[in-house]
Amino acid sequence: MAISNPITTSIFDLFKIGPGPSSSHTIGPMKAAFDFRHRLATLPDAVQQQADTIHIHLYGSLSATGKGHGTDRAIVAGLLGWQPETVEPDALLKLLREPDVTYPVETGKMSITVGPQHVHFERVRYDSPYANTMVLKLAAGEQTLYEEEYYSIGGGFIIRKGEPEVDPTSVSVPYPYGTMNELKAQLATHKITLDELMLANEAALTGLSRSVINQKIDQILDFMHKAVRRGLRHKGTLPGTIRLSRKAPILYQQAKGMSQSSDSFLIFLNAYCLAASEENAAGGIVVTAPTSGASGVIPGLTFLAKHHFHYDKATLRSGMLAAAAVGFLVKHNASISGAEMGCMGEIGTASAMGAAFLTRCAQPTGTINTIEAAAEIGIEHHLGMTCDPIGGYVQIPCIERNAMGAIKAYNAFLLATSGAASFQKISLDAVVKVMKATGRDMSTKYKETSEAGLALSATEC
Incomplete structure (x- = not known):
């Protein structure tokens, strides 16, 4: 039987274990930030050593309700190397409580900090194919050294912009x-x-x-x-x-x-x-x-x-x-x-x-x-x-x-x-x-x- 567009989702991708309160606003962004952290470690040494901060830009629904859903905490957690399946909920809730506290992001040869001042809730309309869009940027001062755009599409599923989609027939x-x-x-x-x-x-x-x-x-x-x-x-x-x-x-x-x-x-x-x-x-x-x-x-x-x-x-x-x-x-x-x-x-x-x-x-x-x-x-x-x-x-x-x-x-x-x-x-x-x-x-x-x-x-x- 020839099926042009078959379902290739695992049961354990649909039923995922992780922290509340929102799979699209908490689990998805945490996974995206963890992926971004992993990619930073593969950048050339010169880029890693030049960087001094990471900027987090949230658009659409992530901007509108991200604060109440803990999206900012979830992304910082992912940048710290925490994952939804193993994160300690109490530790997650403590992130970003103090406006002046920053957190060390150490990956590859990079050692920088990120804090509340680096999270930007952008209420302006963003040209994106998905309602939940986040852009993570590695920067040196005002210069962007590297960036990735992610979409949180519900249920903790994420898509990275430019990543080739898996052909379901394959x-x-x-x-x-x-x-x-x-x-x-x-x-x-x-x-x-x-x-x-x-x-x-x-x-x-x-x-x-x-x-x-x-x-x-x-x-x-x-x-x-x-x-x-x-x-x-x-x-x-x-x-x-x-x-x-x-x-x-x-x-x-x-x-x-x-x-x-x-x-x-x-x-x-x-x-x-x-x-x-x-x-x-x-x-x-x-x-x-x-x-x-x-x-x-x-x-x-x-x-x-x-x-x-x-x-x-x-x-x-x-x-x-x-x-x-x-x-x-x-x-x-x-x-x-x-x-x-x-x-x-x-x-x-x-x-x-x-x-x-x-x-x-x-x-x-x-x-x-x-x-x-x-x-x-x-x-x-x-x-x-x-x-x-x-x-x-x-x-x-x-x-x-x-x-x-x-x-x-x-x-x-x-x-x-x-x-x-x-x-x-x-x-x-x-x-x-x-x-x-x-x-x-x-x-x-x-x-x-x-x-x-x-x-x-x-x-x-």
């Missing part, structure tokens, strides 16, 4: 697909399960054995659930000027006191989603699912599935593979970036992934059509959702939206498994096309800039 996977229709055709042609297809492709992309892939999925789930547990335990207010109080511990205690009520199940789910999302807002270690801003939906649902529905590890893994398939399709054919799609790209995608997860777990022998129906319903009812964080913090409305996205995912699962999946008129491919068009038409004021919507009520908080 990466060989046994079952290539780029759309849901192509995915279904592969399953039908080869008479294999979705699990088998996803595992075979992942093994081809990463070179990992199936047992190692399963172990890594278990590790991802473990990190998700650790975030939930921390959030259920931690009280107080979240960082930032909003002074938003954590709600998850209160909801959790309320749910435990209502164990005989039919509502307790929903309150537990809300508590789990808020817990992970509040940890993200506090800069804790979370898992992009598919982004940090949406990192409460799937952790909450998987925690519920494990501790309330008592699904075993194998079932949870199967659900995660179904969720990944949906996340791949949205990222590949639209975007998971709030700066490009609004919140439908983040919470909408997470809700669709969550619906696919629940459907696959509940119906081990179910059809791909039911999974598709659940995912389509999840996205359909997030179309047009704006990204308008108050103060640029991933707090209001972001935290509660994670809980609402999970509830919608659960309802999408119920609707899809009601026996009427075959009646669904809108395909997943069709709704993703609509999603992309809606994001393109949406005013930039409503795409992670804090210039409209709820963000304008910041003075009331």
Whole structure:
């Protein structure tokens, strides 16, 4: 089967471990700065010895909400050699607290310092193909010695300007697909399960054995659930000027006191989603699912599935593979970036992934059509959702939206498994096309800039 533009993303690029509060504003910029640091070490000795500083220029959404998202801290961390998977959250939060403190960047034969005065939030429009653009410049006085331009495209994924794009057809996977229709055709042609297809492709992309892939999925789930547990335990207010109080511990205690009520199940789910999302807002270690801003939906649902529905590890893994398939399709054919799609790209995608997860777990022998129906319903009812964080913090409305996205995912699962999946008129491919068009038409004021919507009520908080 000839596929012109197949998906070649790894499960472990979609589900990434790193610090909150934003994959596009924190994890992506940290990775970009780490890459820049590595490139500086390869410059000629004369250039390295002449340099005296690094200037960081942030454009678009990174400029508008980068301060609240900790983009400046993340880039300095990357320049120091810190990486998202291993960074200590408390150390990250301490960076740039003092306006006069600078930090040593030592790489190759270079030893310079960088501090708050070297970070420039450029609110002027920048001619860039992406909403999240950063330019890093090595300088000697007013002279630029070397620079790189990076784009943070959501979910912690980055692109470096001028870097040749990998031809997806040059990466060989046994079952290539780029759309849901192509995915279904592969399953039908080869008479294999979705699990088998996803595992075979992942093994081809990463070179990992199936047992190692399963172990890594278990590790991802473990990190998700650790975030939930921390959030259920931690009280107080979240960082930032909003002074938003954590709600998850209160909801959790309320749910435990209502164990005989039919509502307790929903309150537990809300508590789990808020817990992970509040940890993200506090800069804790979370898992992009598919982004940090949406990192409460799937952790909450998987925690519920494990501790309330008592699904075993194998079932949870199967659900995660179904969720990944949906996340791949949205990222590949639209975007998971709030700066490009609004919140439908983040919470909408997470809700669709969550619906696919629940459907696959509940119906081990179910059809791909039911999974598709659940995912389509999840996205359909997030179309047009704006990204308008108050103060640029991933707090209001972001935290509660994670809980609402999970509830919608659960309802999408119920609707899809009601026996009427075959009646669904809108395909997943069709709704993703609509999603992309809606994001393109949406005013930039409503795409992670804090210039409209709820963000304008910041003075009331």
